[in-house]
Amino acid sequence: MNVDLELAPKTKRPAGEPCCEPVVYPDVDRDQAVRMAEVAKAIGDPVRLQLVDVLRRHAGKVCVCELVPLFDISQSTLSHHLKKLRAAGIVDSERQGLWAYYYVLPDAIDELAGWLA
Amino acid sequence: MNVDLELAPKTKRPAGEPCCEPVVYPDVDRDQAVRMAEVAKAIGDPVRLQLVDVLRRHAGKVCVCELVPLFDISQSTLSHHLKKLRAAGIVDSERQGLWAYYYVLPDAIDELAGWLA
């Protein structure tokens, strides 16, 4: 699963006409790929993608109690999704008394957006 | 799991001090979210992300035999990953005799990149 830039990726060709002689290597290294893939996987669910959408479009922090009624899922499932987004470094949360407020950490998404652009 | 824009997302507040009064709705609708999440999920794996990276950086079509030696995974696993990328509409393939050539379809990624930007 590791990209080995040292090894020549030439396989034995059957005779003439090789399929293609110039070898293309990935530009993003393994660490970048793992990091960005983790972010992509985190937004690879419709609910979480819409969650990020709401949080990004909202300037400040959004209370969880505002998020729950937006989706047809249980509160525990929403909490689970928010936890995944936090684990991926996409969002962070802050407790204020009884309520929890979530907000976006732009760095993680920016790296992925930069690569995709 | 559906976003209902009709329903007022107000829950009964315990007394004074509501956690936050302005309600934020997602901008991307359910269909967009499902589509973009599918693309994000497809690149939500380090191998597939690097595969897309290689294919995007290469102008034309890349032979599978060039891709196999880049990763420490079996040929069948690589084929499985390429199939996932094709199912997500990120790449397409073309047979030429014994070899298969893969290339990027930019539209799917562009939509996600546009939203992330």
Next chain:
DNA sequence: AGAGTAGATCTATGAACGTCGATCTGGAGC
């Protein structure tokens, strides 16, 4: 025709996922 090759498909396996209801935690208000 027969041998060899590139790539896709099949089968299996163990891990991770999305979902829910139930429970736990800790702050608010009486």
Next chain:
DNA sequence: GCTCCAGATCGACGTTCATAGATCTACTCT
């Protein structure tokens, strides 16, 4: 103290995932 509430965590479930080896399918070359 006690009760109520918001949100997180737990336990369980069926599903999907990444992976590998084995097999299958076309195609090329002799």
